[in-house]
Amino acid sequence: MTPLEKARQRAEIDARTNGCHLNPDISFLNDLLDGLVRNEERYGYPSCPCRLASGKFEFDRDIICPCDYRDPDVAEHGACYCGLYVRKDVFEGKTPLQPVPERRPPEKIERAYGTTAAPVERSVEKPDTGRKEPSDLKMRIYYCKQCGYVCYREEPPYICPICKAKREMFAELTI
Amino acid sequence: MTPLEKARQRAEIDARTNGCHLNPDISFLNDLLDGLVRNEERYGYPSCPCRLASGKFEFDRDIICPCDYRDPDVAEHGACYCGLYVRKDVFEGKTPLQPVPERRPPEKIERAYGTTAAPVERSVEKPDTGRKEPSDLKMRIYYCKQCGYVCYREEPPYICPICKAKREMFAELTI
Amino acid sequence: MTPLEKARQRAEIDARTNGCHLNPDISFLNDLLDGLVRNEERYGYPSCPCRLASGKFEFDRDIICPCDYRDPDVAEHGACYCGLYVRKDVFEGKTPLQPVPERRPPEKIERAYGTTAAPVERSVEKPDTGRKEPSDLKMRIYYCKQCGYVCYREEPPYICPICKAKREMFAELTI
Numbered sequence: 001m002t003p004l005e006k007a008r009q010r011a012e013i014d015a016r017t018n019g020c021h022l023n024p025d026i027s028f029l030n031d032l033l034d035g036l037v038r039n040e041e042r043y044g045y046p047s048c049p050c051r052l053a054s055g056k057f058e059f060d061r062d063i064i065c066p067c068d069y070r071d072p073d074v075a076e077h078g079a080c081y082c083g084l085y086v087r088k089d090v091f092e093g094k095t096p097l098q099p100v101p102e103r104r105p106p107e108k109i110e111r112a113y114g115t116t117a118a119p120v121e122r123s124v125e126k127p128d129t130g131r132k133e134p135s136d137l138k139m140r141i142y143y144c145k146q147c148g149y150v151c152y153r154e155e156p157p158y159i160c161p162i163c164k165a166k167r168e169m170f171a172e173l174t175i
Numbered sequence: 176m177t178p179l180e181k182a183r184q185r186a187e188i189d190a191r192t193n194g195c196h197l198n199p200d201i202s203f204l205n206d207l208l209d210g211l212v213r214n215e216e217r218y219g220y221p222s223c224p225c226r227l228a229s230g231k232f233e234f235d236r237d238i239i240c241p242c243d244y245r246d247p248d249v250a251e252h253g254a255c256y257c258g259l260y261v262r263k264d265v266f267e268g269k270t271p272l273q274p275v276p277e278r279r280p281p282e283k284i285e286r287a288y289g290t291t292a293a294p295v296e297r298s299v300e301k302p303d304t305g306r307k308e309p310s311d312l313k314m315r316i317y318y319c320k321q322c323g324y325v326c327y328r329e330e331p332p333y334i335c336p337i338c339k340a341k342r343e344m345f346a347e348l349t350i
Numbered sequence: 351m352t353p354l355e356k357a358r359q360r361a362e363i364d365a366r367t368n369g370c371h372l373n374p375d376i377s378f379l380n381d382l383l384d385g386l387v388r389n390e391e392r393y394g395y396p397s398c399p400c401r402l403a404s405g406k407f408e409f410d411r412d413i414i415c416p417c418d419y420r421d422p423d424v425a426e427h428g429a430c431y432c433g434l435y436v437r438k439d440v441f442e443g444k445t446p447l448q449p450v451p452e453r454r455p456p457e458k459i460e461r462a463y464g465t466t467a468a469p470v471e472r473s474v475e476k477p478d479t480g481r482k483e484p485s486d487l488k489m490r491i492y493y494c495k496q497c498g499y500v501c502y503r504e505e506p507p508y509i510c511p512i513c514k515a516k517r518e519m520f521a522e523l524t525i
Contacts, residue, residue, distance in 0.1 A: 001426070009425055012438070013369035014514045019188035045496070045519075057495070064496050066513055075184055076176070088187065141500070141525075145232070146220070146239050147336075148328035150316070151498035152523055161497075161512045162336045163241055164189045169220075173327055175316075175350055175525055194363030250359055251351070263362065320407070321395070321414050322511075323503035325491070337511045338416055339364045344395075348502055350491075350525055 007033040007046070011084065014066055018161075020074045021091035023083050032084045036065055050082040051104070052113075058137055059112040061154075062104065069103040072158040077101075141173040182208040182221070186259065189241055193336075195249045196266035198258050207259045211240055225257040226279070227288075233312055234287040236329075237279065244278040247333040252276075316348040357383040357396070361434065364416055368511075370424045371441035373433050382434045386415055400432040401454070404462040408487055411504075412458055419453040422508040427451075491523040 001009070008022075011033065015022050023029045035049025047053040048063040062068040070080040077100045078087040089095040142156045143149065147163035156170030176184070183197075186208065190197050198204045210224025222228040223238040237243040245255040252275040253265040264270040317331040318324065322338035331345030351359070358372075361383065365372050373379045385399025397403040398413040412418040420430040427450045428437040439445040492506045493499065497513035506520030 006425075009437075010514050013425070016369035017192060017367060017514075019191035061496060064515075075181075075188070087184075141523075142498075143327040146236060148317075148326035148332070149336075150325045150327050150500045152493040152500050153498035157498070161499075164185050164192075165239075173316075192367060194366035250356075250363065262359075318502040321411060323492075323501035323507070324511075325500045325502050339360050339367075340414075348491075 003037045003040075004030070004033055007036050007040075011036075011065075015085055018066070018071065018085075020070075020085045020087060023079075023086055023097075024091055024093075028083065032082055048082060049084070054112040056112070059108075062108055068158065071161075073100050073103055075159070141175070142170045143173045145169050145171055178212045178215075179205070179208055182211050182215075186211075186240075190260055193241070193246065193260075195245075195260045195262060198254075198261055198272075199266055199268075203258065207257055223257060224259070229287040231287070234283075237283055242279075243333065246336075248275050248278055250334070316350070317345045318348045320344050320346055353387045353390075354380070354383055357386050357390075361386075361415075365435055368416070368421065368435075370420075370435045370437060373429075373436055373447075374441055374443075378433065382432055398432060399434070402463075406462070409458075409462040412454065417454075418508065421511075423450050423453055425509070491525070492520045493523045495519050495521055 008029075011022055023032070032049050036046040039049060039053060040046040043053050043055055043057075043060065045057065045060070046065050047060050048065055048067050051063050051067075053060045053063065066085065067080070070085055073080045074085055074087050077098060078090040078095055079085065079097055079100055081100050081102060083097060083100070086097065087095070090097055137154055139152055139154055141150060141152050143151075144156075144160040144163060144165055146165040146169050147160060149160055149162040150173060151157065156167050158167050159165070160169065183204075186197055198207070207224050211221040214224060214228060215221040218228050218230055218232075218235065220232065220235070221240050222235050223240050223242050226238050226242075228235045228238065241260065242255070245260055248255045249260055249262050252273060253262040253270055254260065254272055254275055256275050256277060256279075258272055258275070261272065262270070265272055312329055314327055314329055316325060316327050318326075319331075319335040319338060319340055321340040321344050322335060324335055324337040325348060326332065331342050333342050334340070335344065358379075361372055373382070382399050386396040389399060389403060390396040393403050393405055393407075393410065395407065395410070395414050397410050398415055398417050401413050401417075403410045403413065416435065417430070420435055423430045424435055424437050427448060428440040428445055429435065429447055429450055431450050431452060433447055433450070436447065437445070440447055487504055489502055489504055491500060491502050493501075494506075494510040494513060494515055496515040496519050497510060499510055499512040500523060501507065506517050508517050509515070510519065
């Protein structure tokens with residue numbers, strides 16, 4: 001199995017297990033999957049093909065595909081930021097694919113690149129101007145107050161992967 | 176997207192990711208989804224449209240949709256208590272929808288309302304007769320001995336959301 | 351519902367929620383499900399119908415169906431070791447079912463039976479030759495560095511059940 005086939009497989013399984021679909025436009029889909037493969041080769045993880053990774057895992061964690069924003073974007077806008085994953089009605093052609101606004105918070109963009117605007121060049125080529133280092137990141141244990149799902153992250157997920165509760169339903173678990 | 180459409184979407188995604196289906200009777204389904212929307216407005220969480228919530232989150236946690244009883248009820252009876260979620264054979268019309276007995280334990284009903292019978296009025300309008308306060312609730316960390324899934328709840332889930340092991344497969348994780 | 355029907359139901363739900371399919375050969379499938387039912391009766395847990403269980407839960411944990419090896423085997427080989435769960439293209443007849451090599455590590459086989467070769471008789475009937483006792487097992491809390499999924503296991507899963515990241519994406523969570 002080629003890397004591209006592996007990427008498609010992982011994405012297909014992921015879509016099925018998360019109640020969404022892959023973009024039905026095969027050529028468009030292949031371009032995105034190809035971007036995932038290239039990012040995995042370059043960075044060691046399949047970061048979003050439509051966003052520029054910083055190359056620092058801790059800063060890119062939220063944009064590794066499936067990114068943190070996929071589930072709320074598919075639910076609200078019918079597709080993820082890339083258009084790789086789409087909602088059932090979009091998949092079936094009942095709803096047109098719309099541009100999806102960037103949900104990634106400006107502070108996450110800034111700490112990754114040292115600027116709120118997505119950089120045109122790799123951040124490593126820019127002067128370092130006091131932006132946060134990965135060691136500043138505070139990971140916490142969170143649990144879903146509805147179903148009890150436990151995760152260890154900087155922030156709770158937007159949607160609970162188990163019961164689909166909203167982020168507000170998460171609380172910190174202090175042990 | 177209207178609140179009703181959002182509720183349907185969440186339910187659809189939830190059904191797909193949990194191996195069940197939404198009730199194929201659209202009118203019946205809409206009534207249930209509408210009940211979820213109204214409960215979310217009233218209580219701040221989408222408690223079961225077929226059960227009366229106490230209004231205290233800690234006491235209602237087990238009946239927030241998808242309720243704790245959905246997965247075992249769909250597996251055993253072909254539908255959840257409401258009939259919102261149904262099993263594949265029921266969805267396809269091969270098995271008729273049957274009444275589903277209440278699986279919620281009497282002690283959970285009692286602590287929520289101060290009586291084992293579902294109240295006809297809101298519990299806040301009844302005299303308080305020594306029933307448990309939320310602070311009495313004991314949350315614990317459990318893990319599935321088969322797959323390792325970790326959750327923080329009063330009791331383990333009936334069915335492991337990851338590997339589908341039974342409740343008996345859970346043990347307390349003491350740290 | 352008979353035990354066989356219950357086993358099929360659990361397997362169907364499990365397949366749907368994990369992005370794979372049950373073997374379309376009904377007779378073959380029923381033999382496997384029947385093996386699961388018999389193992390559950392014999393050992394108290396539905397260990398793999400194609401592998402011999404030791405009868406000690408801690409040593410058999412990785413081969414309780416769905417076994418630890420199912421997801422990577424379905425992804426890579428198109429089917430689990432038994433052929434109970436298959437990939438979509440195999441289910442649809444586009445790819446033939448191939449023999450699946452044993453992914454279970456030799457050390458796990460050895461500690462269960464005291465030999466790297468699968469025994470022809472139950473291990474309890476063999477002399478005990480210094481092999482590890484369950485108390486030697488070291489369970490740890492792991493988390494997925496991509497999505498934050500937390501689990502308590504001897505080793506991380508091969509594939510994150512939430513975001514499908516590879517095992518390498520897991521790290522130990524020290525509290």
